[in-house]
Amino acid sequence: MDIKAPDLGVDSAEVSEIMVEIGDVIAKDDNIVLLESDKASVEVPSSAAGKVTKINIAIGDQVSEGMVLIELESAEDSAESDDSAADDNQEASDTEAAAAKPEEVAPAETESKSSESSAKPAANASKSTTHALPDLGVDEAQVSEIMVSVGDTVTADQSILLIESDKASVEVPAPEAGKIEKILVQTGDMVANGQDFIVIMSSGTDAADESESASDSSESKESAPAKSEEKAAAKTTGEPKQAEKSTTPNVAASKKAEKLTETQVNEKLVDVYAGPAVRKLARQLGVDITQVSGSALNDRILKEDLFAHVKESLTTQKVAPASSGVASSGLPSLPDMSNTEIWGETSTLDLSRLQKVSIPQLNYNTLLPQVTQFDLSDITETEKLRGELKGGMKAEGIGFTILAFVVKATAYALTQHPRFNSHLSDDNTQVILRKSVNMGIAVATDDGLIVPVIKNVQDKGLKQIAIEIGELAVKARDKKLSTKDLQGASFTISSQGNLGGTAFTPLVNWPQVGILGVSEASMQPRWDAKKQSFEPRLMLPLSLSYDHRVINGADAAVFTRYIATLLADPRRILL
Numbered sequence: 001m002d003i004k005a006p007d008l009g010v011d012s013a014e015v016s017e018i019m020v021e022i023g024d025v026i027a028k029d030d031n032i033v034l035l036e037s038d039k040a041s042v043e044v045p046s047s048a049a050g051k052v053t054k055i056n057i058a059i060g061d062q063v064s065e066g067m068v069l070i071e072l073e074s075a076e077d078s079a080e081s082d083d084s085a086a087d088d089n090q091e092a093s094d095t096e097a098a099a100a101k102p103e104e105v106a107p108a109e110t111e112s113k114s115s116e117s118s119a120k121p122a123a124n125a126s127k128s129t130t131h132a133l134p135d136l137g138v139d140e141a142q143v144s145e146i147m148v149s150v151g152d153t154v155t156a157d158q159s160i161l162l163i164e165s166d167k168a169s170v171e172v173p174a175p176e177a178g179k180i181e182k183i184l185v186q187t188g189d190m191v192a193n194g195q196d197f198i199v200i201m202s203s204g205t206d207a208a209d210e211s212e213s214a215s216d217s218s219e220s221k222e223s224a225p226a227k228s229e230e231k232a233a234a235k236t237t238g239e240p241k242q243a244e245k246s247t248t249p250n251v252a253a254s255k256k257a258e259k260l261t262e263t264q265v266n267e268k269l270v271d272v273y274a275g276p277a278v279r280k281l282a283r284q285l286g287v288d289i290t291q292v293s294g295s296a297l298n299d300r301i302l303k304e305d306l307f308a309h310v311k312e313s314l315t316t317q318k319v320a321p322a323s324s325g326v327a328s329s330g331l332p333s334l335p336d337m338s339n340t341e342i343w344g345e346t347s348t349l350d351l352s353r354l355q356k357v358s359i360p361q362l363n364y365n366t367l368l369p370q371v372t373q374f375d376l377s378d379i380t381e382t383e384k385l386r387g388e389l390k391g392g393m394k395a396e397g398i399g400f401t402i403l404a405f406v407v408k409a410t411a412y413a414l415t416q417h418p419r420f421n422s423h424l425s426d427d428n429t430q431v432i433l434r435k436s437v438n439m440g441i442a443v444a445t446d447d448g449l450i451v452p453v454i455k456n457v458q459d460k461g462l463k464q465i466a467i468e469i470g471e472l473a474v475k476a477r478d479k480k481l482s483t484k485d486l487q488g489a490s491f492t493i494s495s496q497g498n499l500g501g502t503a504f505t506p507l508v509n510w511p512q513v514g515i516l517g518v519s520e521a522s523m524q525p526r527w528d529a530k531k532q533s534f535e536p537r538l539m540l541p542l543s544l545s546y547d548h549r550v551i552n553g554a555d556a557a558v559f560t561r562y563i564a565t566l567l568a569d570p571r572r573i574l575l
Contacts, residue, residue, distance in 0.1 A: 004066050005064065011064060012037075020052050020070065021173065054070065128200070132197065144164040146161060146187055153177075179201045273300045274289060281306055293309075368547050372543055375544075377542060377564035378537050378540075379539070382570055386401075399470045413562050420551065436456050436490070438456070441454060443476040452475070452485045452486055489512065491516075493515070506545050510547075513547040524536070
């Protein structure tokens, strides 16, 4: 039975969390997967009941309406299988009992022997089994928390281990019911799919032990409630159970945890219920996600909760006295503006979601030594060529603007001057050169500026570049850009089109080392030495901002003039 994705309200959404595993028995309307888009987080329920036999998705996948998420074995089929298995077990049990029956038994011992023989089959059926980790969805992850101790009795599917990667937190369930004999991993260990992690004595032995304990004395009856109370107290306080006898794995884990920094301990041991997209946004906003209260089911943290937390923090900073120090942005706190005689009337305007997300990235610019080089390109002949071609392009539904020429010329210039298509290493000792040109194109939307990326521009012609510029612009304004559309840029172009202005200083988009600003072209008089007269020429202002740690002024001047030359005569690109 296929369980498919319902109408999500968006074209596609990302799988943030898979809430079931193969072998789980679920009821109708049980949540099976958490999907996240830029608009909302949605928990998808199962449309039927049954046993999970296959999971067709993985964390990070993009899914759309009608895609098969999981496959189920219906409850009726499962029941038939269980009945058949029960019949087989009953027949086997009867056969064993007949074989084990003694030929002669003393009358006084009959009742005792009978009790023993009924317990032995269960004891013989149990065994110690070493279990391996299931598919975690990543190559490796870190053990964040061990939820059981040696000697604990667990039920099948009970959570026993918390595994964390940079994409998700995963609770590993017990593969079978029984008693924990050995724990093969420790808190802080890096583990991989298929790695042995626990040894469990199956529940058959426990049943036999309980039968023997019940016939001894009332001592075990008194200890059982005490043990239950101990577990309940541990669950309530959130503290690990203190066993009567300490176990080696937990001691080792404790010693290892002592060596971790406070930040590392917080990151690994605090169980925050939030999806990967929310965690990533929290890092971008500089928010400690452990301090955020979740508003969704089971206290799950949504993006809206992060924004509310940020807004509350900003409000708190705003009303704080001026002597409270420096705010998180590095700037001093605002003065108290409540005195209307000095400051006049004020009002507040909330930033858009996109503006909030952009602030941490923009703050990086205070750490970059940036310089801007200005130049002009005579695009008179190029504009004539564009005029000749745009009619045919328009007939095909393609918008053919001067930006396509700028992108093509800049991409070619980057292949000839690869230092501008690079990143500075973290230790400031190397320049990491990009072999392909992935061009970021700044697009203005109602919510703010967004920068989609055209991949491998060096291999594309003017027509294809124009097509992709148009497609990305439409997706940006319709809020349909995917994560891949926004990642991987090696250089950025910011064009102000016909908005006005003669030049500006664009901000380098770290970790890139350069950005080209393009202002509105205008007719200007240019001296023609051959004709000994001024002629009107269409001049395009260029503004190249660059990271001075990687690029010096002379190279920036040569690079900017090279782009201007290519734009004046695009035929040079063909040489």
